Amino acid sequence: MQQSKTPSAKNAQAPGALAADRLYRCVDLSGFRFDTTSELDSVDGLFGQQRALQAIQFGVEIEKPGFNLFVIGQPDARMRQTVKSMLEAAAKEQRRPADWVYVNNFKEMHKPIAIELPAGRAPAFRAAMGELIDDLKAALPAVFRSEDYQTRRAAIDEAFQKKQGQAFSELHARAKEQGVLVIRTPMGFALAPAKDGEVIPPSEFNTWPEQRRHETQAKIENLEKELEQIVRRIPQWERERRDEIRNLNRETSRVAVEQSIDEIKGKFSDLPRVLDHLEQVHVDLVENVAVFVMKGEEGEEPEEEMPAGGVFDRYEVNVLVTQADHDGGALVIEEEHPTLQNLIGRVEHLARQGILITNFRLIKAGALHRANGGYLLLDIRNLLTEPFAWAALKRALRRREIVIEDVGRLIGLSTTVSLEPDPIPLDVKVVLFGERLLYFLLAAYDPDLNEHFKVLADFEDEIERSPASELVLAKLIAAIIRREGLQPMNRDAVALVIEHAARLAGHAGKLTLLIEQIRDLIAEADFWAGKGGRAVTARADVQQAIDRKIERAGRLRDRMQEAILEKVALVDTEGSRVGQVNGLSVVELGGFAFGRPSRITCQVRPGTGKVVDIEREVELGGPIHSKGVLILSGYLAGQFALDTPMSLFASLVFEQSYAGVEGDSASSAELYALLSALAEVPLRQDLSVTGSVNQHGEVQAIGGVNEKIEGFFDICQKRGLTGSQGVLIPEANVQHLMLRRDVIEACKNGRFAIYPISTIDQGVALLTGRACGARETDGRYSDGSVFRLVEDRLRAFAAVRRAFAGREDRGTT
């Protein structure tokens, strides 16, 4: 292990710089022989996910209600593909789901009837009904055009006409006998005295003797009564005629309809519900045979028509779901857009003369219908962002049936006539995919979650790194290359991909399981290899892919660094300053993270024992950052002037920070600045600091250590590495180091250094070049030590405060 150069003023407490081999963990493929990925076996993407896989297996096998799956993990973990492939394998072994159709309800047309058919038979049923109607369209008119029917029909009509005609003829004859004429008016009848077929002129009538006139009037009145009686009997005769014709139609159509229906019944004799429906169709056909043959004829209009479409539509079959095109097993359905209607189906409407109308043929299946008997895969975020969808899914799972609900009715806006289709029994395993946060939020706030999603499958983000796991990842890389049709990758390139997987995991001892990111890297490396005319992807191609990706996303990083180099943003990388230290933060935008050095300063004066976080005062600091600053007060109170009231006023600030600051990773840097300001001891500006601190002065791990180091390194490198520059990191973060090659090279050459820090004491020693000091027998820190200076200053502040308080007391008494 090579020690880097240490500061000249370093005392015994200052830790040494990390050796280069601790800055990056190389892949150990020594135990495995292969030159390119072509020689490696493929593995699936399931390694390292035993916990999740067992959960999924359990979820698939258990058949009790409510044991649906909730799969959580990072979006790039290929959860969906993994689970889907598992489910598809399981589904193949399962029973092929049934077909479902909706047919007309002849008794209550607004309540279409759902019929279950064995898998794949629905289209045959639909075709059979279609053929039936087509046949009847041809056959029934022929039957009704036949001479036999026409003769019988004419006989009925003639009898009716004869009955009426006879009554009127008799009336006419009687009237004529009595010298009265029956006259047809535009809307009815009238009677008048007549002679030779002509109405007697009123002038002549008035000359008649009164008695004759009265007699004539009396005759007319009697004839009027007869006329009235005849007219009143006409509707009854008409009803009788209609009944006779209807009976004739029934009788005529029965034979033709029966024969056709019986043929279909024969094909579906094993399905009682289909037979029931056919019986209803039979009755309706006979009752409404007019729609086939005599539409438009007087008195023979069909009594009711379907609300939408033609009169024959009522006999059609709406195939809601069918397995006719599906070979075998259950189905695995993904619904990318789980709106309420896409989920539970919908009843569509047609506009007819400004009115929205519908019928059973306009019922459309939802994802639950299509997945019924199998698996339905849904993204929980998509589901939750669609109004009513989540609640509808839970209702369906609870009721174990699919009820098509009209969204308009749900919100009370719809006044359109709609349908109430039969609910369809639901037997589906729902698999939700989502981020952990959503799951935990739902678990906390939705008491129904556990009722319906009892099986949690939590996908790991990373796996422990070992030679064995590295080899598995190498095989997975080979599998991805084969699946994607990419060119093979050589051994060194594979090694770099694996090392990058560790970097993505943010831990030298782990490998990411976010396979999608690995896939992207491999694909991009393949592109660069192809661009370079290489048949095998090399390490340089992988490196180029990594670098180019950073470069593409690095505009903001470059502008920030440019601002520092141009001294727009003030960050020193040499010299020493009192109350000033370089802190490090991580900026993550659009999936790209980079480190950014910031100047942290501190000012102190006597006060009431308060450490002011300026970021918090202006509401730029988040709660965790504020917590970190408050911990500093605790540290000071526990470390210094224990017998004296804290009489300090200190203000801490991230200089030139114009956006929010969150996290406590700068709390150690802030403490160093505070101690420096109190002790009036300058801090080295060629070092940068990261790490949080607790009240006991222990430095704790932070995130983004690699990016932070590289962020400071980039600034130092561009200004020129001096050999004294470096970064103080928590010792606990050493295991996370997977630094860039140029950083490692600089460290190896003694031009840059990474210092593992476990206590504030170590950091103080390194940053000040002086011992921090330890309490001696008199209870005071050793002379000249940093801590002695701090404590003396705090006592001095306390004295000032006491004196000030005494003056105030005197002034008030």
Added chain:
Amino acid sequence: MPAAHEFKRVLFGLHQRAVDRASIDLAAELAALLGLDMLGLYLQEPHLARLAELPFAREFDLPARTWRPIDVERYAREYEASAFAARQLFVATAATRGVTCEFEIASVGAAQAIHSFSHSSDIVVVAEPMGAADRVVGLYPEFAASAIRSEGAVLMLPPRVARKHGAIVAIARTSGDPSIDVARSIAAAANERLIVLVSDKSQAGQAGAAAGETGPGQFEKISLPASAFASVQALSAILDQLGERMIVLTRGTLGAGDETILKDLGALRRIPVLILEPKAVPT
């Protein structure tokens, strides 16, 4: 009686109860087949004006099924509207058949109207109303009777015809009956079969069929015993096998005063019957 080509016009008698598109169309078809013009004659009830002046007169309103006073002004409005609608229908229907037409309104009674407007070269169409009451009461009976009495030929139209395609059947006592020529003209124009039923006095109870003339005017001749012409039922039984769309015959063929028989035959067969005047029939 003119030969077929001497007919000049089809006179269609319309009144408020007999404005039926199907009937007008059948008449227009015949006019088109024979190349004739059409006259639509709209008849108004002549008695209504006098009726209104009778102090006790009242009208039984069918839709309302109640009695109400006579209102001459309302009648006038209704007749005007009815005549206008009839004209529209008549003209439009004739136009679809490509027939030239005229339209007249008569309020002088059916007999007088026939006398005034019809000629011997007319075919007067008597369209039987749908309603039984209208066949007995009102203008129809008078119009039908007057048409039969007129010098022109008469086409009796049943309210709902049995078929629109089929043979043209001429019923004749002799092979020189003018009905054969007229039927031949119609059959040729309509591209239908022509069948001639001839009473053969030599046959005693046996029917015989034979090919008639050859060439473009080819027809089938069926000789029947005189007994076959004796009743509507007997004739209808023979027609059952022919699938006729129109019957053409000369008045008197089925006996003196055979109008009633012809009317019954038309009603039974539900087929148009064209009755020709016997005057020109050669003896």
